Amino acid sequence: MKPVRLPAAATLALPRWALFALGLLYILPGLIGRDPWKDDAGSFGIMWTMAHGSLNDWLVPNIAGLPYAEDGPLAFWLGAICIKLFGWLLGDVNAARVSTIAIFVTGTVSVWYTAFHLGRRPEAQPLRLAFGGQPEPNDYGRTLADTAALIYLGCLGLLLFSHETLAVTLQGALVAYFLYRSVRYVEAPGMRNAVLIGLSLGGLILTRGWLTPVTLILTLFLGTRFLSVPPGRTLSHLAVACAAAVAIALVWIAPATLLEPYGQAPVAGWIAWNASQFGLPGWTSIKSFFRIGIWFFWPALPFAGWAIYAWRRQSHMLHIVLPLCFTGALTLLVLCDPAPENGDLLKLLPPLAIMAAFGLPTMKRSAINAIDWFSVMVLTMIASIFWLFWAAKLTGWPAQFAKNLLKLLPGYKPEFQVVPVLVAACATIGWFFLVYWRVSRRPSVLWRAVVLSSGGLILLWVLVMTLFLPDLNYSKSYATVARQIAEKLPENSGCIDSNVGQPQRASFAYFGKLPFAGVTQDREKCDLLLLQDSVKIKDDREALRPPKGRNWKLLWEGRRATDRDERFRLYQRLD
Incomplete structure (x- = not known):
């Protein structure tokens, strides 16, 4: 017997304007007015170098002359194209983030449509009620699609990485699109859907290499074995x-190999990097996966686990088989990475969010109400604390709050900014209206639990990216250090050799x-x-020095005010 029993009233679709508004509130804060931070400055540097460089820079990704052998060029191509198109209007940083918005939309829309097509299939429909009143297939599909999108937006991992110009964000969106194309292929096997699957695989190859695409295509074939699809x-x-x-991947591989731009072999370095990403599962990768995954996949993971349990007695369920197969295979791939990156977990979010959407209808009403009230109490309390810290940094009261915050920002002078405060206030008022709607009307719609948790998380993000954005720019940006160095450069100076990292x-x-x-x-x-x-090196014999045999003059020494480790020194050769 199916584990879902719902009336039509529980499947009312979320208003389109509300879904669009949540999406805008989600993606725009954190993109507008934010300097490139240490986490994504390196990726922006590749895009910026491409946009202002030659064809060689598009074939050999590099950061102002420093070759970058990791990842593929597709994410950087998208950012560089946006800089070319919109840089004159938005500035290079904001123009590059237009690609970030497009990637976010691609991932979210793919998750929505995947859940919609799965949700309207006959095997996913709720039990028919004795006197009628059960939802129509399309209505149920739209409700599940809204739920999946809200769960996807509510995941903490997506929130942290979707606002950065990184290859892993594009990889996550392309995995979502591949999942959508896979569902469409199972529904209507044909050459068109096969080619579109290849399109997503080719994009993945050019984004983060061949390991993930190979895993996905093998898993898709394995998944079809559980669905009685003809193997031949x-x-x-x-x-x-x-x-x-392969044809799409050759768009970069062929010219980069034949032309050997800058005398480099970028494809060879890229292949070597791919090979280094795969090995036997080790304790480091296992520990990192579970330590990070606990918060990274919240709240999709518990809902997805419940979906597997609730549908355990059913067989050949496409909405469980495919997401579960992809989740298992991608998890194994992450565990086989000797040096896993947190952002690489993004590719697990689409199948988890979709599977989680099918777990929510099977939960008891009391459990959903508990999730509601937990979200309201915890998120409202955290939002109040944010407002209290903001008031403290401007007024000095409460004194302990102001002291704890400003000691992290030595030399920083907070200023009141009208527009960010108005945006934060409007978001806060909107949150209270949302809570009032939940309390006063007690809606029975299925997505009510996740709209509160996702809306509250978006509220917290808006507050951080408005009330505290200047503080974060001061703490995480290298803009001030860069200008200090530029002021110390001699006139008509030549090139600079350096060992600084990619973001710097x-x-x-x-x-x-x-x-x-x-x-x-x-x-x-x-x-x-x-x-x-590092400033922590106290012994002069261990400190990094200019090459011997030449006469060097120290022109400048400094670091970010908030960084207690890094130190930069600029030298000029005198002979």
Whole structure:
């Protein structure tokens, strides 16, 4: 017997304007007015270098002359194209983030449509009621799609990474699109859907390499074995998908191999990096997965687990089989990564969110009400604390709050800004209206539990990205350091050799216009040297020094006011 029994009143669709408003409130804060931070400055640096460079820079991703062998070029191509198109209007940083918005929309829309098509299938429909009144298939599908989208937006991992110009964000969106195309293929096997599957696979290859696409295509074939799809036809269609994926990957691989831009072999380095991402599961990757996954997949993971339990007695359920197969295979792939990255977990969110949507209708009303009130109490309390910290930093009261906050920002002087405060106030008022709607009307709609949790999480994000954005820019941006270095550059100075990391190099090149040595430039001929080391090194014999045998003059030494570790020193060669 199916575990779902719902009346039609529980499947009213979320108003489109409300879903669009939540999406805008989700993605725009954190993109507008934010400097490139340490986490995503390196990726922006590649986009910026491409947009202002030559064809060689598009074939050999580099950060102001520093080659970047990891990932693929697709995410950086998208950002660079947006800089070319909109940089004159929005500025290079905001223009690059137009691609971030497009990636977010692609992922969210793919999750919505995947859940919609799964939800209207006959095997997913609720039990028919004795006297009628059960929901229509399309209505039930739309309700589940709204629920899946809200769960997807409510995941903490997506919130942290979806606002950064990173390849992993594009990978997560392409996995969502691949999942959608897979569902459409099972519903209507054909050459068109096979080619579109290949399109998503090719994009994944050019984004983060071949490991994830190979895992997905093998898992799709395995999943069809549980769904009684003819194997011969499936193999021929998936072969076409693989051919389409290879053709798309050759758009970069062929010219980068044949032309050897800058005398480099970027494809060889990319292949070597791919190979380094796979090995036997180790304690480091297992520990990291469970330690990070507890909060990264919240709240999708518990709902998805409940869905598996609730539908355990049913067989050949497409809405459980495919998401579960993809979740298991991608989890195994992450565990086989010797040095896992947190952002790589994004590819697990689409199947988890979709599966979670099918777990919510099977939960008891008391459990859903408990989720409601937990969300209201906890998120409202945290929002109140944020407002209290904001008032404290401006007024000094409560004194302990102000002290705890400002000691993290030495030298920082808070200022009152009207527009961000108005946005934060409107978001807070909207939250109270949402809570009032829940309390006064006691709606029976299925998505009421997740709309409160997702809306509350979006409220917290809006508050952080409005009330505390200047504080975060002061703490995380290298803009001030870059300008300090630029002021110390001698007139008519030549190139700069440096050992600084990728985010620092990108920030210094963009904000300070520092002339770093190019990919093929002889660094030994550079007149300037910028070194990065740690202030914790007290022994002069261990501190990083300029090369011996030449006469160097120290022009500048400094660091970010909030960083207790990094130190930068600029030297000029005198002979």
